[in-house]
Amino acid sequence: MDETDSYVSDGAMAKTPLSIKVGAAIRKARKQRGLVMRHIAEHNDTDVAAVGNWETGRNLPKTENLLKTAAFLRVDPVALGKGEVVFLDDADNVADAEIVTDAAPLPAGPMDIELLGAAVGGDDGDFTFNGEVAGYVQRPPGIAHLRKVFALHVLSDSMVPRYEPGEMLYCGGRDAVPGDHVVIEMFPEEHERNGKAFIKKLVKRTAAELVVEQYNPPKTLTFNRYAIKHVWRVIPLKELLGY
Template sequence: MDEIIHIESHPIMDETQLALKIGTALRTARKQRGLVMRDIAQAAGVSTGAVGNWERGANVMSMENLQAVASYLEIDPIALSKGDVKFLSETQPVSDAEIISDAGHIDTGPLDVEILGVAVGGDDGDFTLNGEVSGYARRPAGIAHLRKVFALHVLSDSMVPRYEPGELLYCGGRDAVSGDDVVIEMFPEQGETVGKAYIKRLVKRSKTEIVCKQYNPAKELVFDPYAIKNMWRVIPTRELLGY
């Protein structure tokens, strides 16, 4: 008989706090196993975006999904339902440094950051921006007073392991410099209504070219600066947390 899990209410932990804690535990266990979000999505029969939402604490996992994920990761489902990680098979112990307990603070601000709608791009485009707002994300403490900030979901796997499909990125702030990750939006090509968009690492920029790189597969890309409509910096997690 399958084990039935009951999540007990905690006197000081509301549903949002519990979702954040479970998400942190899920992310910790996944990375400890050397897996990507896509692996978890396939095991649970959901999209990578759903896994990304679980890990961010944006959505609460159903018991069916929690049990499927716990079984796949070989962790104690009851511990996971409480936001803890307990491995059921041999693995390296999880150190305090590996459990990113403060990551949940990213989602504790006001729900006022626009999430821009995206669509899968072509063979050479990571995605396209459709110009619509698909929802709102919580404003992290580190960008509490930063204006002109938006968020979007990663669709491509070209920046794995840096970013995985389903992850939510916050963009904006200061101008990008070499070493920053960037979102590049191109002007539409002839006959198109929207331009291609990319998430890459900025290598160098000049008046004649903008050089970027990606990780999967590893290669450099050169963009014509006059063909670029917008280039935004991806705000690192440490800044979102206020470090």
């Protein structure tokens, strides 16, 4: 018996054509490898309910989970992000297998993206950068040659359902334009070492202001351009995967 129907968590997001295609691709690759959802869950350090939601199209996997799943199933991560299955070995040899062990590692980008340390912000800030590098994370294939990129973990729930607490974001690339999601770092206020930082959706830029949108609770915020230290674009999943 497959585990899909037995594990479906509450709070799943609405299905989209892409999430359905990606879910079907994960399910197809998993079955061809002779695996059950529990194996993917254990590899990704998540629960079976989450994998069930991916396979049924209720949720798209986060970028890091998509990369981990592709590595575990030995499929091309760019193709998997499009809802396609491209095996990185001779798939015919595993079509009828029960269990695949000692899988060869997926050719992947280097672990050279800085993961910046951050602390939970106060009532009016999503977080603050602590000025330290917390570690290094894998470079996704779509940004193999992109310079000045960094990663951070989402700490607040102000952008749910787009970004969940604990999700890892990659930031950098071209300048942000209206419609992009952005990370905004403010200059420190008096007697503060680090300025507040926010993850929002850019609505409009003027000479004096930056207008952004927040999802949870829904509202529009305005920032003084002269109080802003940096604005970085959040790199979307499609771009990280190379399409």
